[in-house]
Amino acid sequence: MSTLARVVAALLLLAACPDAPPASDSDGTSTSTTSTSTSVDPTTTSSSTTTTTTSTTTEAPDPTTSTTAAGTTAAPTGCDAPPPCDTCSCEDDVFHRHCPELSPEAGYLDVDGVDYEIGEGDVVIPMTSSPARLFYSFHPADDDPGDAPLLLLFNGGPGVSTGLILAGNTAPQTLGADLEPVPSPAPWTALGHLLYIDARNTGFSQQSIADPAQMGLRSAELNSRNFNSYLDAADFARALLRFWDDHPALAGRRLVLVGESYGGIRASILLHMLLFPARYEQGPGRYRDPALAAAIAAHLAARFPGDEPPGPDLVAGELGHLVLVQPSLAGAAQQARAGDLLEAPGSPVHVLADSLGLEFVACAAKPDPCDPWANVINFVENAGRSRYDIDGPGTWLSDLFARTRAGLSRRDTLAAVLQVAPEAIDGLAAADRPTAFRVRNPGDYPADAPDLAEHLGALPAWDRFFLPFSVEALDGFRGPAAIMAGVHSSDPHYGALFLHDLAYARVFITDAARDLAVWGPSIAPTLELFKSVVVGVEHVDDLPRGSERPGELHVHFRPDAFAGEPDPGLRTIRLAPYDASHAVTYDRPVELRADVAAWLAEAP
Numbered sequence: 001m002s003t004l005a006r007v008v009a010a011l012l013l014l015a016a017c018p019d020a021p022p023a024s025d026s027d028g029t030s031t032s033t034t035s036t037s038t039s040v041d042p043t044t045t046s047s048s049t050t051t052t053t054t055s056t057t058t059e060a061p062d063p064t065t066s067t068t069a070a071g072t073t074a075a076p077t078g079c080d081a082p083p084p085c086d087t088c089s090c091e092d093d094v095f096h097r098h099c100p101e102l103s104p105e106a107g108y109l110d111v112d113g114v115d116y117e118i119g120e121g122d123v124v125i126p127m128t129s130s131p132a133r134l135f136y137s138f139h140p141a142d143d144d145p146g147d148a149p150l151l152l153l154f155n156g157g158p159g160v161s162t163g164l165i166l167a168g169n170t171a172p173q174t175l176g177a178d179l180e181p182v183p184s185p186a187p188w189t190a191l192g193h194l195l196y197i198d199a200r201n202t203g204f205s206q207q208s209i210a211d212p213a214q215m216g217l218r219s220a221e222l223n224s225r226n227f228n229s230y231l232d233a234a235d236f237a238r239a240l241l242r243f244w245d246d247h248p249a250l251a252g253r254r255l256v257l258v259g260e261s262y263g264g265i266r267a268s269i270l271l272h273m274l275l276f277p278a279r280y281e282q283g284p285g286r287y288r289d290p291a292l293a294a295a296i297a298a299h300l301a302a303r304f305p306g307d308e309p310p311g312p313d314l315v316a317g318e319l320g321h322l323v324l325v326q327p328s329l330a331g332a333a334q335q336a337r338a339g340d341l342l343e344a345p346g347s348p349v350h351v352l353a354d355s356l357g358l359e360f361v362a363c364a365a366k367p368d369p370c371d372p373w374a375n376v377i378n379f380v381e382n383a384g385r386s387r388y389d390i391d392g393p394g395t396w397l398s399d400l401f402a403r404t405r406a407g408l409s410r411r412d413t414l415a416a417v418l419q420v421a422p423e424a425i426d427g428l429a430a431a432d433r434p435t436a437f438r439v440r441n442p443g444d445y446p447a448d449a450p451d452l453a454e455h456l457g458a459l460p461a462w463d464r465f466f467l468p469f470s471v472e473a474l475d476g477f478r479g480p481a482a483i484m485a486g487v488h489s490s491d492p493h494y495g496a497l498f499l500h501d502l503a504y505a506r507v508f509i510t511d512a513a514r515d516l517a518v519w520g521p522s523i524a525p526t527l528e529l530f531k532s533v534v535v536g537v538e539h540v541d542d543l544p545r546g547s548e549r550p551g552e553l554h555v556h557f558r559p560d561a562f563a564g565e566p567d568p569g570l571r572t573i574r575l576a577p578y579d580a581s582h583a584v585t586y587d588r589p590v591e592l593r594a595d596v597a598a599w600l601a602e603a604p
Contacts, residue, residue, distance in 0.1 A: 102140035102193070102249070104419035108133040108206070108427045109197070109239040116289040118230060119485030127225040127481075133427060133436075134239045135204035137418050139171055139194040142187075149192035149254040149321070149600070152240060154199065156262025156328065158232065158489050159473035161203030163466065164404050165260055165325075166196045166417065169589035173416045175407040181416030186593040191600060193250060197239055199232055199266075201438060201470045204428065212437035212462050219440050227476025228487050229494070230287035233269035240270075241295055252303065256321040256600070261518065261582065262489065264327020268498040271505060274300075274319050275312040286487055312504045313566075320505030321603065323596055326518040326582050327509060330495030330526050331488070337529075338522035339373030348390050348516065349376050356383055380516060387517045389581030400583065401468040408466050409449035411456075423455060428465070430457030438464040440472055495526060499533050502555060503568035508599045510592065511551060512580040520575065524553055533561035539575070544602075549595060551575040574599050 079090035113131045117124050141148040153170060155162045167175045169184045171194065176182035188194055198205040201222075209217050225231075244251040259267035272279075274296060279285050281293035297309060303318075304310035312320075328334060342349050343362040353360040360379050363370035377387050386396035393399070408414050415421050422428055430453075439445050442461040452465050459465065476482070477489040486493065501507075511520030524537040535556040543552045553575050557568035576595045580587035 102138075102144075104140065105136075105138040106418045106420040106425050107136060109136050109242050110134075111200075111235050111238045111242075114234075114289060114291055116231065116234070116287065116292075118228060118287055118481070118487050120283065120286050123484055123486070125481055125485050127231070129226050129231055130221055131208065132200045132226070132235065133206040133208065134200065134235060135198040135206075136239070136243065137166060137171070137194075137196040137420075138243075139189050139419060141191075141193045142189045144193070147253070149256050150250050151188060151192050151194050151256045151258050151323075152236075153188075153194060153196050153258040154236065154263050154266060155202075155260050156264070156266065157202070157469065157474060158199070158227070158229070158262050158477040159202055159470040160261070161404070161466070161468050162196045162198045163203045163408050163468060164400065164583075165258075165585060167404055167407060168583060168585045170194065170585055171196070171417060172419065175403065175413065175417070179403070179407040179410065179413060181413050184589065186589040188593060188596075190593065191597055192256065193253070195240075195243060197236060199473070200226060200235055201473050202467060204466055206427070206433060206436045207438065208433075208435045209437065210435060212435055213460070215440060215462075218437050218462060221437075222440055222472040222476060224476045224479035224481040227473045227479075228482045228485075229265060229477060229489050229491075230269060230289075230487055232477075233266050233273060234287070234289055234292050236266065236270050237273050237292060237296060241299055244299065251299075254321065254603070255319040256323055258323045258325070259327060260325040260585075262328050264324045264329050264498075265331070265489065265494045267322055267324060267327070268329065268494055268501055271320060271322060271501045272497045275315050275501065275504060278309070286485060286493070316501075316504035317604070320501070321600070322501070322505055322507045323599075324507065324509045325584050325592075326512055326515050328518060329498045329523065330492045330529070331490035333492035333495060333529055334518075334522055334526045335373045335490075336371075337525045338516070338519035339371065339376050341521055341525075342376045342516060342519060343372045348514075349380060352380065352383065352385065352390055358383060376516065386581075387515075388583070389514050390516055391514050392581060396581070405466060405468045406449065410451050411454070414452070422452070428456060430459050430463075433459075433463065437462045438467055438470070444471065492529070496530055496533065499527065499530055499555070499557075500562060502571050502573070503557065503562060503565070506599075506603060508574040508576065508596060509553075510580075510584045511575050511577045512582060512584050512587075513577065514580060515582040517582055520577070523573075523575070527553075527555060533558055544574070547576075547595070547598070549576045549578065549591065551577050 079093060111132050111134060113129045115126070115128050117126050119125050153162060153165055155164050169186060170188045172184055172187045172189055173181045174184040201207050207221055207226075209221060211217060257267040257271060273292070277293045277296035277300065279293075280287060280296075281290045282288055300310050300315060304314055341347060343364075349360055352358075358379075363372045363375050366375070380387055380390060381394055384394050386392045386394050389396045408417065411422060427433060439462055445464060445467065448459060448465050453459065456465065474489075482488045509520075509523065511523075512518075513520075521539075524539050527534055527537045535558055537556070538554040540552045540554055542550050544550060551574070553573040555571045555573065557571065559567040561568055574595075576592075578584050578588045578591060584592050
């Protein structure tokens, strides 16, 4: 075996299963991440670490070939060289490395405060964000032959906790009817490794200041400098990079972004940052964050080595996979198209009116000003129904928030859903968070349920263990500075970012028949509004062939859609229909997972 071949074999074996990063303390704490890897008996407060091993085998390569999509090539056969690692052994003339199996984790990914700018042209606003602790929950794939993807899941709002989708039939355990943990009917661990992240100040994530007892200081943190659409996506980018740094065995895996509701806009911005990091250094665009651009560029350079930075086509092959559950893509423009369609005869709004013996009057028969979207939603909600489920009560969303909060505020239920004992999560207990805060005015939010406090300690009035929804976060996304800079969470320009992503990425979108908040038929006409890049969008209802729930959008791009970039041509969005509310993972868990699995299997 040549010296070059021995080096290649050693490097590839080491890359296949890297040594665990050194821990500064016995609990697994590092300077960048607090994480806990445990197996849990949910009925107890103790946890035990479980370590098993798997085997990674290498086969003969051609050393002159390029790396595969997973970032590795096979190693040469033969064991005449010294073993390349302490846990390697020679079996059948091939080195095997025996690797610790991944375990569930939960903890915090710390993001630093940064200087950045929002806006463009004559309106550019410099901002400085504060540090934040983003809560994460990790669940390893049921089966990983070495190429299982990493799925990053998050909810939307803005200001809504990812706990809703974590406890909504995607993780191995979900909330039963009595809020006790039960096995999920279709856990997404069958698809790959799952990483859930709570946005800043939502769910279990935390803000921190030196003296959180002062309301004025808390208020100064809860505004657009810490809460806007671009900083939010940048937080997720930084958290993802940190997770990859701490989990090198997963850093070369295919990435799938799974966003629900407003999570569609977050996913669009996040993927755009990964595909075009240079645009976020000094523009063009509405967000400039040189530190983030450099961090992403460094990761891409290590992942795709070469003389030049990797192009978006290469990056998208591994990182460009979007699964969007009832997504907002273009804010107010999407709502406007939905309003027009829902006012038309035969829409679900007219069907509802007829079923209740009510009269729905469209804007065409009303004096100006009359906004169709507001007109539709006002009618539905005045009729006692929900925009998120036209068949459900008007309290549908608040009921979902209350149910999630109640379930995840039970110690044993939380332990089962996370698959990690809450007491083992560094930074979660009251004693670990003396400078943390969650709310401006404590009276605006209910106190924590007593069960978690009994196990983790009582928190001061301005703090909470879990928030299903942060009003202050939402207010920041919609604040005056965000409006002035054109980064309001309902600004239509996010649709252009999504289309730029689509020129390179694969996209799966759900179309839930009972959800008016994100009305599936509005997506095609919304994308057609971006006439500088799109010629037309066609809804095809009999593709892919053989699917139980066929549906696609064929997006025809202009040849010169993006200056200096190749003609995108025709790009396909998988648009899968479901008889479901806004919460498709709750209503159709088995069908959705099956469709996503089939779609992932089609990837090159």
